[in-house]
Amino acid sequence: MLTAILVDDDYPVLRYLSQTVTWSALDIELIGCYSNGLEAWEATQLSPPDIVITDIGMPKMNGIELLQKLRGINSNLRAVILSCHNEFHFAQQAVKLQVNDYILKETLDVGHLQQVLHKISADLNTVKKTSAEMLLYKRKESLNRVALREKFMKDTLYQSSANKETWVEQARIQGITLNAKYYIPMVVTVNRMTNVTLTRKMNDYTIVFAVENILQEILTSQHRCEIFQHSNNELIVLFCCEEPDKEQQLLNYSAKQSISAIHKYLKISVSCFVGREACNQDEIRKILLPMLKEPTQRFYLSESTVHLFEKVAFSDLDMYSEYSRYYSAINDMLALNQPKELQAVLDRWVDWVKSNRFHPGDVKEWTLQLLLELQLKTKITLQYQTDLSEEKLYDVINSIETIDHLQQWMSQYFEQIFRKMSLVAVHSKRPEIIKAQQYVIQHVTEKITLEDMAGYLNLNSSYFSRLFKRETDYNFIEYVNMMKLQKAKELLQQSNKTVEDISDYLGYANKSYFIKLFKREIGMRPSEYSAWN
Structure with missing residues (x-):
């Protein structure tokens, strides 16, 4: 209109x-x-x-x-x-x-x-209508041009080699200028593409197109080069040069400029991987294919940086020799609610992985097993279930391409666990308090008294009461009720149980007392909370 x-x-x-x-x-x-x-x-x-x-x-x-x-x-x-x-x-x-x-x-x-x-x-x-048709025509023309360039690069990489003159002429027909003595290939990768598409609410084609535009503006103003889209997160740049040794330093500088500009204007991180010089199609293929087909080679390289691509050998040492030590340390930090100490353990683990250069596949498998065992542990001991299923956890970890990204993701994963467990975490190193907390969470549907808990711990009830208050800032019965009300909120949100059913299920002999307690702590009656949620 x-x-x-x-x-x-x-x-x-x-x-x-x-x-x-x-x-x-x-x-x-x-x-x-x-x-x-x-x-x-x-x-x-x-x-x-x-x-x-x-x-x-x-x-x-x-x-x-x-x-x-x-x-x-x-x-x-x-x-x-x-x-x-x-x-x-x-x-x-x-x-x-x-x-x-x-x-x-x-x-x-x-x-x-x-x-x-x-x-x-x-x-x-x-x-x-005419303007829309013209815009659509230009878009189709642009897509066709990109498709033809992609096809030329795929033919270069996967079709039988032509002599250099024929290959250069085939490029010229497509509007691609490759008449040079030497070529230096560079692969530009958009880091963490899945995260980028989610946060920027753009599809991967649009993101790669925007990155290509900035590369065109910077690189073509300083070099003779051609840029090709290769995949949903990669571009290939072929630099044409006569004396590659002299141009290498300028090429690296231009690549760094591009990384900075893409981060500044698009808020996107890219990494550049530069190969050795080539003379013809056959040499280009031999250099580029390992750069494109072996992403594990980039696992230990820093993001947002220019790297000379070299094949690396991975360690054949057994990662699992240290599994129990790291598992115990991380599990203890979770149980004791000590996020800073856990982060220190995670940092030491990453340093250990980097220093040994384990194969990325082994690192991901090790990480997946650790997190699955920790998920099971927290579910049993703290009645806490993470949002990630085993299948989703596998997909997330498998999509991570660098050790730095894995470290950051794991830090955020554990932060989320700490945040969601904050209501049931106790800031104490006293084993009696931790044991009491875990008992309450595991038996939240039962009637639990101070005397019963002290007897379970083989402690004098008065001493236990003072100790619990000093360590947690709650008296023991307050803590029990807090855990019961937390469970009540979950049941009101996730089940069809009535208020009376929930009161009985949580061990309250008097429904009126449960409703009064709920309203005092939550600010509304259970029926109101259920309707509100």
């Missing part, structure tokens, strides 16, 4: 036209009525209308000035002037601004104005 505004310092005219013109029948939306040109300009300059119906003589900014400003930001603007003036110089200015009609107010007829607007509407819709 087209948009229109009315501008006139004569309020009766504004009211009359806004109410009598059949805007919807003309497929026009009246988006504003203004008493002078300045008011209209300030309201619409960021989103100009398609049609302006305006008086000429108005305070602050007249109609001619308004149309001049609006046409500067919308070249397809259509205008109708309503005026008390019939002097030639006003009509002459209107003609220069390509005004569609100049109507004197004394002869104003709504039927005539509607005919003018109908003609304008048909004209603008034709223009918009």
Whole structure:
């Protein structure tokens, strides 16, 4: 639907036209009525209308000035002037601004104005349709050009080798200039593409296209090179050069410039991997294929950096020789609710992995087993289940391409566990308190008294009560009720149990007491909480 505004310092005219013109029948939306040109300009300059119906003589900014400003930001603007003036110089200015009609107010007829607007509407819709078709054509043309370039690169990598002259000529036919003595290949990878698509709410094609545009702007201004899209997160750059040793330093500098610019303007991290020089298609293939087909070779390389690509050998040492030590340390830090200490353990583990250069596949398998065992442990001892199923956990870890990304992801994973367990975590190193906490969580549906808990721990009840209060800032019965109410909230959200059922299930002999306790701690009755959630 087209948009229109009315501008006139004569309020009766504004009211009359806004109410009598059949805007919807003309497929026009009246988006504003203004008493002078300045008011209209300030309201619409960021989103100009398609049609302006305006008086000429108005305070602050007249109609001619308004149309001049609006046409500067919308070249397809259509205008109708309503005026008390019939002097030639006003009509002459209107003609220069390509005004569609100049109507004197004394002869104003709504039927005539509607005919003018109908003609304008048909004209603008034709223009918009033509513009849309042209935009679609250009997009298809661009896609075809990209597809042809992708095909040429795939033929270079996977088809039988042609002699250099034939290969260069095939490139020229596609508009690709590769006439050079040497070629230096570079692979540009968008780091953490899955995260980028989610946070930026863009598909991978659009992201790679945006990265390519910045590479084109920076690299082609300093080098003879051709850029090809290869996959949903990779581009290939072929630098054409005569003396590769001399150009290598400038090439690295340009690559660093590109990484910085992409991060600055797109907020995206990319890494560049530069291969050795090649003379022909066969050598290019031998250099590029390992760079593209063996992402494990990049596992220990820093992100957002330029690297000379070299094949590395991985250690054949047994990672599992240290499994129990790291598992115990991480499990203890989780149980004791010590996130800083756990992060220190994780950092030591990463340093150990890096120093030994274990195969990335082994590192991911080791990590998956660790997290699955910890998930089971927290589910049993703390009645806490993470949001990631075994299958989803496998997919997430398998998609991670660098050790730095894995370290960061694991830190965030454990932070989430600590955050969700904050209500049941105890800031204490006393084994009696930890044991008491775990017992309460495991037996939350039973009636638990201070005396029973002290007896379970072989402690004097008065001593245990003071110890628990000192270590947790809660008295023991408060803590038991807090855990029971937490469980009650989960049941109200996730089950069809009635309030009475939940009260009985959690060991409360008196439903009224349960409701009173729930309202005091949560701020509403259980039935209200259930309806609210």
